[in-house]
Amino acid sequence: MAVVGIIAEYNPFHCGHSFQMEAVRRQHPAAYVVAVMSGSFTQRGAPCILDKWTRARHAIAGGVDLVLELPFVYACRSAQDFARGGISLLSRLGIVTHLAFGTEAEGTELLSELAARIDTSPVQMQLREFLGQGCSYASALTRALVDNAVISEDLLRAPNNILAIEYLRALRLLAPQILPLGIQRISAQHGDPKLHAGITSASSIRYALRAPFPAWDQLKKSVSPYVWDDLKEAHRQGLPQEDSLLELLRYLLLVTDVSALMKTYGVTEGIEHRLIRSLETATDYKVFLETASAKRYPRSRIARLIMHLLLHFQKDHAEECDVCGAAYIRPLAFNARGRGLLRTIKGISTLPIITRTAAFLTSSTRKNDAATYSLLQRMLAFDTRATELRSLTLPTAHTKYHCTDFIMSPIFFQKERTEL
Numbered sequence: 001m002a003v004v005g006i007i008a009e010y011n012p013f014h015c016g017h018s019f020q021m022e023a024v025r026r027q028h029p030a031a032y033v034v035a036v037m038s039g040s041f042t043q044r045g046a047p048c049i050l051d052k053w054t055r056a057r058h059a060i061a062g063g064v065d066l067v068l069e070l071p072f073v074y075a076c077r078s079a080q081d082f083a084r085g086g087i088s089l090l091s092r093l094g095i096v097t098h099l100a101f102g103t104e105a106e107g108t109e110l111l112s113e114l115a116a117r118i119d120t121s122p123v124q125m126q127l128r129e130f131l132g133q134g135c136s137y138a139s140a141l142t143r144a145l146v147d148n149a150v151i152s153e154d155l156l157r158a159p160n161n162i163l164a165i166e167y168l169r170a171l172r173l174l175a176p177q178i179l180p181l182g183i184q185r186i187s188a189q190h191g192d193p194k195l196h197a198g199i200t201s202a203s204s205i206r207y208a209l210r211a212p213f214p215a216w217d218q219l220k221k222s223v224s225p226y227v228w229d230d231l232k233e234a235h236r237q238g239l240p241q242e243d244s245l246l247e248l249l250r251y252l253l254l255v256t257d258v259s260a261l262m263k264t265y266g267v268t269e270g271i272e273h274r275l276i277r278s279l280e281t282a283t284d285y286k287v288f289l290e291t292a293s294a295k296r297y298p299r300s301r302i303a304r305l306i307m308h309l310l311l312h313f314q315k316d317h318a319e320e321c322d323v324c325g326a327a328y329i330r331p332l333a334f335n336a337r338g339r340g341l342l343r344t345i346k347g348i349s350t351l352p353i354i355t356r357t358a359a360f361l362t363s364s365t366r367k368n369d370a371a372t373y374s375l376l377q378r379m380l381a382f383d384t385r386a387t388e389l390r391s392l393t394l395p396t397a398h399t400k401y402h403c404t405d406f407i408m409s410p411i412f413f414q415k416e417r418t419e420l
Contacts, residue, residue: 007086045303066338238395
């Protein structure tokens with residue numbers, strides 16, 4: 001039985017994701033597809049445009065059989081940690097045979113070779129050297145790999161290739177039994193802000209939705225009808241506003257001393273002082289991120305750090321989660337095939353399957369001292385708080401529609417997958 005795993009954000013689910021599903025089905029027509037999906041915040045530290053249950057339902061309608069949540073403690077981290085968290089969860093299901101992911105390269109041979117080189121002594125030594133010179137991790141890794149392999153730097157500047165290399169690296173270290181299935185991207189590139197008919201980047205869709213009157217007719221050509229309907233409704237009610245995060249951050253830094261800030265994951269080298277100075281002149285969240293970022297501190301790192309500060313995600317939490325790996329299986333949505341797959345997973349995996357949050361953590365027990373939690377409860381608490389933090393970025397009129405982890409159950413999408 002072929003079971004193909006995918007690590008994704010689906011922010012939102014669009015024609016490019018449908019293309020990936022087509023490619024998977026062409027190679028493995030009868031395969032089950034399991035997606036491990038970011039929950040309320042993206043890997044780059046932004047609130048997801050739609051809530052996680054809606055995005056999971058879209059994925060099921062688009063051909064995925066089972067959608068599981070990637071815990072916040074991995075989802076809102078660097079590419080390396082994002083990849084390792086996703087692979088950790090997929091490997092612990094006990095049934096995944098392949099990992100499908102997008103690349104800008106043809107095939108995975110060269111990327112696999114680069115992934116193997118990362119943990120060699122020469123690359124690690126140069127990586128530390130470049131980091132010490134003030135380079136970001138991505139830039140330092142690119143320079144170290146280029147210096148130690150006959151490759152083009154352009155190959156490593158493609159965002160999907162960097163993430164693909166980290167997937168391959170994580171497979172090599174954590175799950176060598178899972179086979180890579182690289183799918184070459186076509187048309188729009190990752191992060192392209194221009195909206196294209198058919199396959200376009202998720203960034204271009206989100207950018208188009210910022211307009212008071214989005215080009216709905218053009219958007220309709222880039223997403224499926226069910227996604228288009230939900231995006232229109234979300235736009236009508238009000239999409240997440242990142243400026244809300246700025247005010248929360250102002251208050252947090254006002255009442256928190258520097259010694260406490262230093263415990264936060266990602267706070268190093270005096271970056272907390274840079275945040276405080278940037279807040280003094282920032283007029284909105286976008287300006288704040290631009291002011292706080294630098295060669296050493298890319299915008300995405302700053303945005304992730306804000307999430308870690310607001311959710312009190314500390315260095316010891318990250319270390320514990322990285323050592324232990326994913327602690328649970330949390331279904332967000334599934335179809336009939338996915339429900340059968342969950343039964344199989346239940347009989348094989350040692351991880352508990354969480355379909356009702358309150359069976360493991362309640363809103364009242366979450367207020368207790370975190371030191372009394374189990375690892376599972378600590379990890380789950382971050383997921384629940386991230387959901388509610390995202391809700392705080394929504395307009396007040398949205399309040400009565402807020403979904404929280406304590407009231408939502410996995411969605412059973414009865415319609416069988418459509419032909420793509």
